[in-house]
Amino acid sequence: MGLFDFQLDLFRIKKEVSVSTISSEFSSKSLVAFRYNPRLKKSMRCSYKGIFGRPEVTLPSYMKTDDFVFARELAAQWAFCAHKRKTAKNKAEIKNLLDRFWAAVDQVLADKGEKTLDARGRFPPIRSKGKHYDLDQVLAAVNETYFAGELDCRITWSSRWGGLSFHSIRKDPITGESVHVISISKGYDASNCPLYAIAGVVYHECLHIKIPVVIKGNRRIVHGRDFKRCERKYIYYEEWMNWHKTVLPKNLRAGRHEK
Numbered sequence: 001m002g003l004f005d006f007q008l009d010l011f012r013i014k015k016e017v018s019v020s021t022i023s024s025e026f027s028s029k030s031l032v033a034f035r036y037n038p039r040l041k042k043s044m045r046c047s048y049k050g051i052f053g054r055p056e057v058t059l060p061s062y063m064k065t066d067d068f069v070f071a072r073e074l075a076a077q078w079a080f081c082a083h084k085r086k087t088a089k090n091k092a093e094i095k096n097l098l099d100r101f102w103a104a105v106d107q108v109l110a111d112k113g114e115k116t117l118d119a120r121g122r123f124p125p126i127r128s129k130g131k132h133y134d135l136d137q138v139l140a141a142v143n144e145t146y147f148a149g150e151l152d153c154r155i156t157w158s159s160r161w162g163g164l165s166f167h168s169i170r171k172d173p174i175t176g177e178s179v180h181v182i183s184i185s186k187g188y189d190a191s192n193c194p195l196y197a198i199a200g201v202v203y204h205e206c207l208h209i210k211i212p213v214v215i216k217g218n219r220r221i222v223h224g225r226d227f228k229r230c231e232r233k234y235i236y237y238e239e240w241m242n243w244h245k246t247v248l249p250k251n252l253r254a255g256r257h258e259k
């Protein structure tokens with residue numbers, strides 16, 4: 001398969017609309033009850049009712065819809081942990097659940113095209129469709145052409161304009177598993193960006209998954225000899241590098257004023 005033969009977009013198939021059986025009042029997995037407060041936006045509260053200390057979590061009102069069901073279950077788990085004695089292990093679990101909860105909330109907001117709450121260090125909301133390029137399609141083509149379709153990762157446009165392209169390993173907010181996340185600079189989502197350039201930067205970030213950082217003494221070798229050698233296997237390497245050095249900085253300067 002050639003680089004430019006994009007795969008069929010399997011995700012554009014409309015899901016069947018089904019009648020909701022999800023309760024917004026109770027967790028389906030525990031004894032936690034949910035309440036909603038329109039004044040809350042970036043916070044939630046927990047109280048414990050009755051002699052058994054049944055947790056009741058108060059969430060922002062916008063989290064009442066079905067698409068927040070996974071996030072609500074994370075909030076329910078958090079409420080149980082928050083009620084327990086604060087050992088070091090439990091404190092770490094509380095932090096882990098809170099991070100996953102807010103990351104899951106951000107992803108739902110991003111999927112709906114709404115403004116995200118964006119906190120540093122959290123799992124970034126995945127937005128792969130840009131104005132000019134759909135990163136899922138570029139990734140599928142690069143993965144197929146150069147990695148036999150074996151790479152498993154998520155890809156998103158960077159959340160800020162000045163953002164650089166990078167690869168990181170994050171905890172998936174829903175499953176808690178470690179996943180590879182590639183973030184691509186928005187300077188590439190432009191009408192003056194040829195396909196070989198966007199595919200070049202995606203290929204570069206994919207290589208970071210294939211060739212992990214080498215630690216030598218107290219040095220981290222990110223772009224070692226092996227990396228550089230593989231990077232040059234990209235057929236439009238020179239053209240991409242040239243675009244990256246000459247056009248990308250201009251795009252980023254021009255885009256700084258955009259929202």
Ligand SMILES: [Zn+2]
Nearest residue numbers: 204205208223
């Ligand atoms: Zn790199």
